[in-house]
Every structure is written in C-alpha cells, then in structure tokens.
Amino acid sequence: MTVPVQLLGISNAIVDVLAHVDEAFLEKIGVPRGSMTLIDEARAHEIYDMMGPATEMSGGSVANSVAGFAILGGSASYIGRVKDDQLGEIFVHDMRSLGVDIRTSPATDGAATARSHILIDPDGQRTMNTYLGACTELGVADVTEQSVGKPRVILLEGYLWDIPEGPALAAEAIRIGKANGSATALSLSDSYCVDRHRDAFAKVVQEDVDMIFADDEEVMALYEVQDFEGVLSAINGTNSLFAMTRSEKGSVIVQGDIKILQEATPIKQLIDTTGAGDAYAAAFLFGWASGKELEECARLGTHVATSVIQQMGARIDTNVLESYE
Amino acid sequence: MTVPVQLLGISNAIVDVLAHVDEAFLEKIGVPRGSMTLIDEARAHEIYDMMGPATEMSGGSVANSVAGFAILGGSASYIGRVKDDQLGEIFVHDMRSLGVDIRTSPATDGAATARSHILIDPDGQRTMNTYLGACTELGVADVTEQSVGKPRVILLEGYLWDIPEGPALAAEAIRIGKANGSATALSLSDSYCVDRHRDAFAKVVQEDVDMIFADDEEVMALYEVQDFEGVLSAINGTNSLFAMTRSEKGSVIVQGDIKILQEATPIKQLIDTTGAGDAYAAAFLFGWASGKELEECARLGTHVATSVIQQMGARIDTNVLESYE
Numbered sequence: 001m002t003v004p005v006q007l008l009g010i011s012n013a014i015v016d017v018l019a020h021v022d023e024a025f026l027e028k029i030g031v032p033r034g035s036m037t038l039i040d041e042a043r044a045h046e047i048y049d050m051m052g053p054a055t056e057m058s059g060g061s062v063a064n065s066v067a068g069f070a071i072l073g074g075s076a077s078y079i080g081r082v083k084d085d086q087l088g089e090i091f092v093h094d095m096r097s098l099g100v101d102i103r104t105s106p107a108t109d110g111a112a113t114a115r116s117h118i119l120i121d122p123d124g125q126r127t128m129n130t131y132l133g134a135c136t137e138l139g140v141a142d143v144t145e146q147s148v149g150k151p152r153v154i155l156l157e158g159y160l161w162d163i164p165e166g167p168a169l170a171a172e173a174i175r176i177g178k179a180n181g182s183a184t185a186l187s188l189s190d191s192y193c194v195d196r197h198r199d200a201f202a203k204v205v206q207e208d209v210d211m212i213f214a215d216d217e218e219v220m221a222l223y224e225v226q227d228f229e230g231v232l233s234a235i236n237g238t239n240s241l242f243a244m245t246r247s248e249k250g251s252v253i254v255q256g257d258i259k260i261l262q263e264a265t266p267i268k269q270l271i272d273t274t275g276a277g278d279a280y281a282a283a284f285l286f287g288w289a290s291g292k293e294l295e296e297c298a299r300l301g302t303h304v305a306t307s308v309i310q311q312m313g314a315r316i317d318t319n320v321l322e323s324y325e
Numbered sequence: 326m327t328v329p330v331q332l333l334g335i336s337n338a339i340v341d342v343l344a345h346v347d348e349a350f351l352e353k354i355g356v357p358r359g360s361m362t363l364i365d366e367a368r369a370h371e372i373y374d375m376m377g378p379a380t381e382m383s384g385g386s387v388a389n390s391v392a393g394f395a396i397l398g399g400s401a402s403y404i405g406r407v408k409d410d411q412l413g414e415i416f417v418h419d420m421r422s423l424g425v426d427i428r429t430s431p432a433t434d435g436a437a438t439a440r441s442h443i444l445i446d447p448d449g450q451r452t453m454n455t456y457l458g459a460c461t462e463l464g465v466a467d468v469t470e471q472s473v474g475k476p477r478v479i480l481l482e483g484y485l486w487d488i489p490e491g492p493a494l495a496a497e498a499i500r501i502g503k504a505n506g507s508a509t510a511l512s513l514s515d516s517y518c519v520d521r522h523r524d525a526f527a528k529v530v531q532e533d534v535d536m537i538f539a540d541d542e543e544v545m546a547l548y549e550v551q552d553f554e555g556v557l558s559a560i561n562g563t564n565s566l567f568a569m570t571r572s573e574k575g576s577v578i579v580q581g582d583i584k585i586l587q588e589a590t591p592i593k594q595l596i597d598t599t600g601a602g603d604a605y606a607a608a609f610l611f612g613w614a615s616g617k618e619l620e621e622c623a624r625l626g627t628h629v630a631t632s633v634i635q636q637m638g639a640r641i642d643t644n645v646l647e648s649y650e
Contacts, residue, residue, distance in 0.1 A: 056381035
C-alpha cells in the first residue's frame, strides 16, 4: 500500500547561495535589508562576484516547506522547474533524498537553474537577490490532473506570480484541487511580493484558497494597514484559515470565530532567519494533515521555526522532532 | 606596490558535498569510518543517490589551506583544475572572493569538476568519497616558472600522487621552488593516501621538501611505526620541519634539535572535523611566512584548527582571528 500524498507544493525551485555580509555590503549593492529582489543573469554574476565565499543549499520558499513536511514524516510531491545542470541536480537530489516525488522533469534546454544569493548580516537577517532562470519557464502545461494528483493540501507561493504563466498555473492548480477535494493554501512569500501583486493576491485570498500563510508584514501589506489590529479587522468575517507568524511575538491563527495565539519560544542564538516562515508552514500543515487540533499545529510550527532560525540555511534539520515534547 | 605572493598551493580542486549520516550508512556503503576513498563517476552517483540532503561548499585539502591563508591576511595563489561548469564556478568564486590568484583556467572540456561526498557522523568524524573528475587532468604543463612564480612557500598535498601526472608535476614544482628560493612543503593528506604512496612520500619527505604537515596517523603510516614515539625516533636527525597534529593531544613541531609541544584548546562542541589539519597548516604557514617564532606558529595553528572543528565545513570563518589573543 502506498501512502497517499498529503502535500503537493508548486513553487519556484531555487538553489540558495548563502554568504555572511556586513551592512555596508548591502548599501554597496543598494538593496533594502530583508528584501527579496528579482535580478537578471548579468546582475546575478555581478552580485556573486562581489560576495565572499558562499555555501550552496537547496532552497525556495514553498520548496523548503515541502522538504520540511517530508522530513517531519509526511508524504509530499512537488512541481517546480530546474534545468538539468549541476545546481538542478542538487535541487532534485535534496528533494528526492527526503522521499519527495518530483513531478516535473529537469529541463533539457532554456535558462539555468535558479539561484538566490542570500546575504546574511550580523543580526541574522537575510537579504535575497534571486535570479529566477529556469523557474520563469514553468507553465500551465506542467500543472495537470496527473501531476497534481489528489493531495490533502496544495500549497502555492506568492512568488509564482513573478513568473509569466504563474497566475494561470496557480489558477489551474486551484481548479484541480477544488475538483478533487484537495485543500488549497497560499504562502504570501514576502511583503515586497505582496506589493507587486496585491490585487491578485487579495482576490485569491478572498475567493480561492482555504489557507493563507504569511508573516505580519505580508498581511499588513495585503490589506494596506499599519498594524496587526488592522489585519484582524480586515480578515474578520472571512472563512479562510490564516496562519500568521510574528517573529518574537509568536503566531496567530484565525479561522472564522476561532483565534489562537501561540507564543514564541525563547532562542539561544539567532543565526539566520532564512526559512522561518517556510518551516512554520511545513510543520503547521504536517500537523493539520495529521488531523491535529489547530493549537497543536501552531505549537509544532513554532517549534520547527524556532529550530531553523538557530542554524545556517532554510531547510530544517532531519532530527528536528527529537527535542519536541 | 603589489604584495609578494607568500603561499602557492597546488592540489586537487574539489567541491565538498556534506551530509550528516549515521554509522549504519557507512556500513551500508562499505567504507572505513574516517577514510578518504577514491570513487569513479558511477559510484559517485550511487553514493549521492543514497545520501540525504546535502550542503555544497568549496573544499580540497590544500585548497582549504590556501583559502585559510588568504582569510588570515596572507597573499596566496593556487594551481588546480576545475571544469567550466557550475561547481567549477563555485570553486573559483570562493577562492577569488578571498583574493586568491588562481593560476589555472577552468577547463572547457574533459571531466566535470571534482566533488567529495563527505559523510559526517554523529561524533563529527568525516568519511570522504571523492570523485576526482577534472583534477585527474591537471598536468606538468600547468606547473611552469610563470604559474608558480616566486612564492615564499609552495604547498603540495599527498593527494596529488593519486592523479596520473601528479608525481611529475610535484617534482617540477619542487624544482622550480628550489631554483627560485621558495620553501617547499607537503601535506600528507591522509593515512590511506600514505599507504598508497609510502615509498614516494618517504623519498620526497627525506630529500625534497622543507616542511611536512601531517597528523599522527599519517606520520605513523609513513614510517610504519605503531606509536608516536616511533615517529620521533624516525625523524630524529632529519633537517626538515615537521608540524604534526594529534587531535586532543595537541600538536608537535620538530625541526632538527628543536621540539615544540603545543597543547590542544578545550572545545565547546565538536561539529565536524573536516579541514582541521588544513586549517592548522594555513595558520602555521601564515605565522611562518610572517616571520613568527615556531611556538607562535603552532599556537596560531591550534587556534584556527580549534575554530574549524566547531563549525560545519572545512573552510575557516572569515573572522577567525577576532577571538585570538
């Protein structure tokens, strides 16, 4: 008997190139601290040439969540495009080695596998410069009844709206999900991404998906409000499940009349915030797909996110549950 | 005024693929714990397929020492062969970003850039499976008066004897070094490598190079003795400088009648022993090239090696000297 797929992620498939920098470096390249900037190949080379020695790891926001879900013990599949180059091989290997079923074959032509130059400053904040490469060629044709299957949850990311066929393939995934009884979820990616696609996201959040994963800045950007109270007012009366992370303020889950406040866990040392939200979503969805109460999903999300910010890189440690009580 | 090159390294240029494993994994693939096994491309794919998610970083024994020497503030150059593929680009970037002058252009044909699958077990011990790829095509033609220049020290590694033209190009480097007044040094790489090339190494150590870097197992293998006292007897009367690391027993420097014992520094947590010896050699040579007394070279080597074993990966941290007193 095969285990039914619980989570399907559809997202930009990216290899992270991580390096430590000081704040002067961020000023030199002229990007806002904590942002994700889309860059072309020439700019990618320019920034890479300026960076110090780096470490390469598979990344990508929802791809991180899918990997984390598999590490926690869930059955997962993935749709995302890499090229059949060495970085693509790394991305596919890291997913497959966790048991993730990759539904998209590496491309034999087109742009190179995407990479995100992640600059980590002394406070652990990460600033990303992403060359989307092969991701930009992911298309509606990659999202079919067959490739999507009938997972418990389909998780999309806001960054999909940055690629040409992203909105259309997201719509197709949602359509297939609704037809087959899959829950649909959207991670809002980052507040700059929300600024780029606010109207589209507002519609998808309001009308299409069942769950939204976001941090407080992202939901504030979505509803164009100045504080978190404004967010709570804005989502009042909607039926979707909102799982919102707030760094040291913990996380807040809202679904209809239900409102859960989950406190943050004290940390020993902040190393790198990369992937905190992705890890939270992975663990929350793992709890949810396992039939746990929302309180327990939030507690699990917090545990795993707390772990990932105390290590270098965005993918969660394979033994993250050993310290979970 | 340009700073004269102080260190030239010649070695196998390798990208490390690091993953955590348990001891059962090592039994399954059938390699001795702590060893470096040379593998072909098919076996590299086989082992990689069995490995969990990995992290990629530039590596290579003497390449690590060269990078470390540059991080410490020294002027360094490097001869080693990568292909012009994505892993080759990573290797070259990480060296150049430290100011290392790479004297070998990436190859436009031939085998792919080398990679070493480094399996780290729960005790921090690393077991390496290395596919040499492009390294095997490094040749005598790459070692010329022009590419070598007139560095203060030329550092070779035992692993060069694993590639077809390695012994010949090492001999040529030593010849050029002697003609131009460069000191010559050999790192013995690992005890299995010493077993493979014992007679050749014995001759080079006895007759050709001025400095030898090794751990206790390597020198014991070289002289086929069962304990470190046997090593001290064997090298008694030679003129070369031996810098020998002994893990928690510290390090021992012997040069003629001089014998220095440097104690190990207590550590908080052993993460990964990869690169400890390379880091020691980097710092020792940096001290030596800066005109420091041998005691100070050993103390600096210990500090930097102690740092590298408390982090993941073999390349030393760029601010390693901040905690040096």
